[in-house]
Amino acid sequence: MPFDATSDGGSGGGGGPSLTGKLLIAMPSMNDPRFRRTVIYICAHSPDGALGLIINKHAGQISFPDLLEQLDMKCAPGTEHIRIQLGGPVETGRGFILHTDDYFLDGVTLPVREHVGLTTSLDILRDMAQGRGPQKALVALGYSGWGPGQLEYEIRANAWLPCDADSDLIFSASLDTKWDAALARLGINPGNLSGDSGRA
Numbered sequence: 001m002p003f004d005a006t007s008d009g010g011s012g013g014g015g016g017p018s019l020t021g022k023l024l025i026a027m028p029s030m031n032d033p034r035f036r037r038t039v040i041y042i043c044a045h046s047p048d049g050a051l052g053l054i055i056n057k058h059a060g061q062i063s064f065p066d067l068l069e070q071l072d073m074k075c076a077p078g079t080e081h082i083r084i085q086l087g088g089p090v091e092t093g094r095g096f097i098l099h100t101d102d103y104f105l106d107g108v109t110l111p112v113r114e115h116v117g118l119t120t121s122l123d124i125l126r127d128m129a130q131g132r133g134p135q136k137a138l139v140a141l142g143y144s145g146w147g148p149g150q151l152e153y154e155i156r157a158n159a160w161l162p163c164d165a166d167s168d169l170i171f172s173a174s175l176d177t178k179w180d181a182a183l184a185r186l187g188i189n190p191g192n193l194s195g196d197s198g199r200a
Contacts, residue, residue, distance in 0.1 A: 019045040021113025024160040025182045028193045034089050037179045043118045050146040053087035056178035059141050076130045087140030096140045097124050103134035136171040
């Protein structure tokens with residue numbers, strides 16, 4: 001089953017210089033092929049670690065109707081276009097819905113920031129399948145996770161470039177252009193970046 005009913009969205013957001021609600025742009029020096037040219041939305045960041053979802057990677061051939069069929073749900077007309085994305089390499093059998101805050105399940109939805117929430121309950125899938133879900137949503141399988149201090153270390157090593165997030169970029173259907181678009185928001189031309197940048 002590619003989506004479970006667990007409502008725990010990961011570690012809670014913490015104090016300090018939290019990156020919760022920010023984007024991470026993979027730099028050309030990123031040597032992990034799973035994260036090459038990825039853009040990740042950070043859903044929770046605290047001294048205990050971080051949890052985020054890749055927002056520009058396809059999850060292969062599985063479609064929204066396929067996912068609902070495996071969960072014994074019916075897909076209402078007009079919802080077949082919803083795409084399934086890969087949120088990260090951790091727990092890829094688990095589903096995460098990143099969405100606008102016009103949809104909220106009390107005790108289940110984790111408010112993130114900038115009018116964005118994260119829900120992992122099956123209830124949101126049922127509502128989306130019937131056209132009663134959030135105005136904008138990203139359906140992801142799996143997540144990206146970091147242990148205490150790991151993300152901070154990777155940023156210092158120039159593996160990631162943090163930047164502000166906006167709804168248009170997060171929920172854009174143009175997955176193949178999000179990396180370039182995220183860099184453009186910082187005024188950076190991808191062609192000017194070297195794969196060796198930041199290395200000693």
